[in-house]
Amino acid sequence: MWLTIMVWDIESLLDLSRGKLKDLLERADSVRRMGGDGIEFCSIVNARSGGCSEDCAFCAQSVRWDTGCRSSFLSLDEVMSIARSCRDSGIHRLSLVTSGRTLTDRDLDRLCGIYEVVSNEVGLSLCGSHGLLDEGQLRRLASAGVSRYHCNLETGPGFFPSICTTHGIEEKLRTLCAARAAGLELCSGGLLGMGETDRDRAEMVALLSGLEVDSIPLNILMPIEGTPLEGAAPVDPETVLRWGAVMQIAVPGATVRYAGGRSLLGEAVSIGLVGGIGGLLTGDYLTTTGSSAKDDVELIESLGMKSGQR
Known part of the structure; x- marks a missing residue:
């Protein structure tokens, strides 16, 4: 029942904001500032790429699509080099990401060893993104120094089987x-x-609200040649701004952060940063390029803002 009520609330909020984007963004930003004025920087490391058995229609790492993505697993030295660079660049959080449905015991051992060294020697807040894990596996990650776990819903339950x-x-x-x-x-x-509808997005946000998530990555599809969604039409930047604001209002305890695809938004990126967006995924993404921490620092300073962990 709560899901139905929340979807209705979110759709009502969206309807009320039609033609009143400025008001919506101002409301979202007032909610964001309750958690602090700083913009949090985080970064991800594609610790294991390619070779994924799953068939997510948007992803270049699936073995089902001919995208040229190669399978590899980074060494401890490679991860440590990236982690030190992130720390020195002012990035607050670092997430290791592995392709694939889940982790084998061997992979989990390897990752926990890496997390322990990074946690002890670099001191960044650590996140993990390793697919569908059980509580025992997740407790092992927590013991190794991971403080946050990432698993995108991607969309609402009605549309999910389409992707x-x-x-x-x-x-x-x-x-x-x-x-x-x-x-x-x-x-x-x-x-x-x-290809999702506003209803699908509202259902997703309702679930995120019910889970009381701490962080919401806002991704925009960057169509990749060879995937089923390679010909998808671009999303209107105003749609992204509107949904970023709705996410912040609907889940007030979360940090909504620009993630993959924000380079497609142009000047709308700056508008979102004063309209409810509280974080930036900086650096490269999993299979596409992003922006440097230096450029992102200059961006937020141009808006009169500062970086800071939330």
């Missing part, structure tokens, strides 16, 4: 609940531009 058939959104929800039970904060968001 992935090898696992369901219910499995993602179970993983997020297990992460919370293991004492981890939650990072979960969505991807706009896959």
Whole structure:
């Protein structure tokens, strides 16, 4: 029942904001500033790329699509070099990301060893993104120094089977609940531009609200040649701004952060940063390029803002 009520509330908020984008953004920014004025920088490391058995229609790392993505696993030295560079650049959080449905015991051992060294020697806040894990696996990550677990819902439950058939959104929800039970904060968001409707987006935001997630990555599809969504139409920047604001208002305890695809937004990036967006995923993404921490620092300073962990 709560899901139906929340979807209705979110759709009502969206309807009321038609033609009143400025008012919506101002309201979202007032909510954001309750958690602090700083813009939090985070970065991700593609610790294991390619070779994924899942069929997510947007992803270049699936073995089902001919995208030229190569399978590899970074060494401890490679991760440490990236982690030190992130720290020195003023980035607050670092997440290791591995392709694939889940982790084997061997992979989990390897990652926990890396997390322990990074935690002890670099001191960044650490996040993990390793697919569909159970509570025992997540407790091991927490013991190794991980404080937050990432698992994007991507979209609402009604549209999810249109973008992935090898696992369901219910499995993602179970993983997020297990992460919370293991004492981890939650990072979960969505991807706009896959052909979903506002209703699908509202259903996703309702779920994120019910989970009380701590971080919401706002991704915009960057169509990749060879994937089923390579010909997807671009999302209108105003749509992204509107949904970023709605996410912040609907989940007031979360940091909504620009993630993959923000380079497609142009000047709208700056508008969002004074309209509810409280974080930036800086550096490169998993299979696409992003922006440097230096450029992002200059961006927020041009807006009269500063970086800071939320």
